[in-house]
Amino acid sequence: MPQVRNPILPGFNPDPSILRVGEDYYIATSTFEWYPGVQIHHSKDLANWELVVRPLTRKSQLDMRGDPDSCGIWAPCLSHDGDKFWLVYTDVKRKDGSFKDAHNYIVNAPKIEGPWSDPVYINSSGFDPSLFHDEDGKKWFVNMMWDHRRRPRLFAGIALQEFDPVEGKLVGKRANIFQGTELDLVEGPHLYKRNGWYYLLTAEGGTAYEHACTFARSRSIWGPYEVHPQKHVVTSKNAPFAALQRSGHGSIVETSDGRPVGQDRRCVLGRETAIQEGYWKDDWFYVKNGPVPSLYTEVPGVRDDKVYWEEKNYKFDNKELHKDFQWLRTPEPDRIFSTENRKLTLIGRESIGSWFEQSLVARRQTHFSYDAETVIDFLPEDERQFAGLVAYYSRYNFFYLAVTAHSDGEREIYVMSSEASWPDGDLAFPVQPIKIPRTGKVKLALAIRGGQTLQFSYAVEGGELQKIGKVFDASMLSDECGGHQAHGSFTGAFVGVACSDLNGTAKRADFDYFTYRPVQDVADRYEI
Incomplete structure (x- = not known):
C-alpha cells in the first residue's frame, strides 16, 4: 500500500x-x-x-x-x-x-x-x-x-x-x-x-x-x-x-x-x-x-505533490474571493473588500491588529519557504492611511510593507513590525521611510526562507524590485511568539494584503493580483 x-x-x-x-x-x-x-x-x-x-x-x-x-x-x-x-x-x-x-x-x-x-x-x-x-x-x-x-x-x-x-x-x-x-x-x-x-x-x-x-x-x-x-x-x-x-x-x-x-x-x-x-x-x-x-x-x-508545489496566481477576476483567502472576524465582508472591476479593493477601516473591523485579506502560509507579490494602486492623503503587503500571525506578530503618506501628502513606503510588542502592542519602524512618486502603482514583495528569515522588496511603476529594510526573524510568526503564555496561541501564519484608514473616511486601495510561490529548498520537509 x-x-x-x-x-x-x-x-x-x-x-x-x-x-x-x-x-x-x-x-x-x-x-x-x-x-x-x-x-x-x-x-x-x-x-x-x-x-x-x-x-x-x-x-x-x-x-x-x-x-x-x-x-x-x-x-x-x-x-x-x-x-x-x-x-x-x-x-x-x-x-x-x-x-x-x-x-x-x-x-x-x-x-x-x-x-x-x-x-x-x-x-x-x-x-x-x-x-x-x-x-x-x-x-x-x-x-x-x-x-x-x-x-x-x-x-x-x-x-x-x-x-x-x-x-x-x-x-x-x-x-x-x-x-x-x-x-x-x-x-x-x-x-x-x-x-x-x-x-x-x-x-x-x-x-x-x-x-x-x-x-x-x-x-x-x-x-x-x-x-x-x-x-x-x-x-x-x-x-x-x-x-x-x-x-x-x-x-x-x-x-x-x-x-x-x-x-x-x-x-x-x-x-x-x-x-x-x-x-x-x-x-x-x-x-x-x-x-x-x-x-x-x-x-x-x-x-x-505537484499540487503542493504549484505557484498560485490570484487574479481577482471573479465576483467571489478565491477560497484560499479569509479575513478576520467580521460577518460583513462588503464593508472591508470587494472583487469588482477585476481587482481586489480593500476599504480602509481600523488599524492593523484590530479585534473588531480591519481590512485584511490573506491566505495560509503552507510552506517553510515562499515568495509573495502584489501590485497596489493607492493614493493616501496622510500618515493615517496606509495599505500594503503583510505577513500576519496576530495583532502582536506581523510584518507590514506599507504605502502611506507623510503629513505633507508626499507618498512614501516603509515597514511596520510588531516585534517584541507584547504586552503593549507598540510598533517598531525599523526602516526610514522612502519617498516614492505621488501617483503610480507600486509592486510589493516578500521572501520567507526556511521559516526563519523574511526580506521585503518593492518597485515603483516600471522599475525593478529592490530590497527594503533588514532581514527579519520570520519565526516570530508562530504560536510561541503569539503574545500569550504557554498553550495560549493556537493559530498560524498568513500572508496577504491590508488597508487602514484611521481618519475614518474609508480610503480604498486596489490590488491587481496576488502571487504565492512555494520555494523548494532543504528547509522544507517534502522531497523535491
Whole structure:
C-alpha cells in the first residue's frame, strides 16, 4: 500500500474531526478568528484533500467582532447520522485569565456543501464540544467543563448530556463522565461505540510539547471509563526528536475496509493535520508503531505533490474571493473588500491588529519557504492611511510593507513590525521611510526562507524590485511568539494584503493580483 508523508493538511489546520460517509472522507478543522468559520476538506483516498466548504458564512451563524486573538472557532466536530451532516462548534469570546466565555452551537445540512442551518445555541459551560449519534437514535452532546475556581482543576472533566434535535436543546441529566489523567488539561472529547464498548478519546496536556491523545472505555455511556493500558495512544511528549511534535488533539475514522485511522496535530507552520494508521487489539485502539506519530503512513491513495508545489496566481477576476483567502472576524465582508472591476479593493477601516473591523485579506502560509507579490494602486492623503503587503500571525506578530503618506501628502513606503510588542502592542519602524512618486502603482514583495528569515522588496511603476529594510526573524510568526503564555496561541501564519484608514473616511486601495510561490529548498520537509 502506498505511503503518504505527513502532514496531510499543511499550514494552519488544527483540531481535526474526521468523518467517513460512504466512500467520502471529510475533515473539519478550527479557524479561530478567521472568517468564514470552519474549514472542511474532502478526500476519496485519504491522500489527496480539497477544501470544499467553510460552512459558517453569515452573521446569524457567526459574528466574531471583538473576539481576541486565538479565540473564535475552537475544535469543531463534524458528524453524520445517516440522514444529514451535523456540525458542533464553539465561539470563544474570552480565553485569558480565570474565565472562559465559550458559547457552543449546532448547525446541520442535508449535504456537505449546504445549505447549513442557522445555529442552535446549546450552552456555555466549556468548549471543544462533539455530538455522538448512538445506535438507538439518541444524540449525546459531549464537551469539556471549565471551572474558574480550580476545584480541583480549571479543566474539570468531560460532560455528557442528551441533545433533543426536535426541541433543539439539551435534556435530562448532565454528568461529568471523565476527569482525565494526571497529565491534566482534558479537552477535545469524541465518543465512539464498538463491540458493545463506549470509547472516549480526549486531548490532554495542552497544545504545547506535552500534548497527547488519551483513550478510555466503558460498557455504559455514563462510565466509569477505564483508561487505556498505555494511557496515551498518540503523543510525542517523551520523544523530543520525533518528526511530528505537539500531537494530541485527535479523531478516529474507520475506512471502508475496516482499518481505523487516527489523526494528530502539532505546531509547525501553525498547527497542521497529520494522519496515522491504527488497529484494534483486545477491544483497545492502538496507533501503528505508536504512540509517537509517524512521518509516513500507509493510505489507500497516492498523493499528487505537484499540487503542493504549484505557484498560485490570484487574479481577482471573479465576483467571489478565491477560497484560499479569509479575513478576520467580521460577518460583513462588503464593508472591508470587494472583487469588482477585476481587482481586489480593500476599504480602509481600523488599524492593523484590530479585534473588531480591519481590512485584511490573506491566505495560509503552507510552506517553510515562499515568495509573495502584489501590485497596489493607492493614493493616501496622510500618515493615517496606509495599505500594503503583510505577513500576519496576530495583532502582536506581523510584518507590514506599507504605502502611506507623510503629513505633507508626499507618498512614501516603509515597514511596520510588531516585534517584541507584547504586552503593549507598540510598533517598531525599523526602516526610514522612502519617498516614492505621488501617483503610480507600486509592486510589493516578500521572501520567507526556511521559516526563519523574511526580506521585503518593492518597485515603483516600471522599475525593478529592490530590497527594503533588514532581514527579519520570520519565526516570530508562530504560536510561541503569539503574545500569550504557554498553550495560549493556537493559530498560524498568513500572508496577504491590508488597508487602514484611521481618519475614518474609508480610503480604498486596489490590488491587481496576488502571487504565492512555494520555494523548494532543504528547509522544507517534502522531497523535491
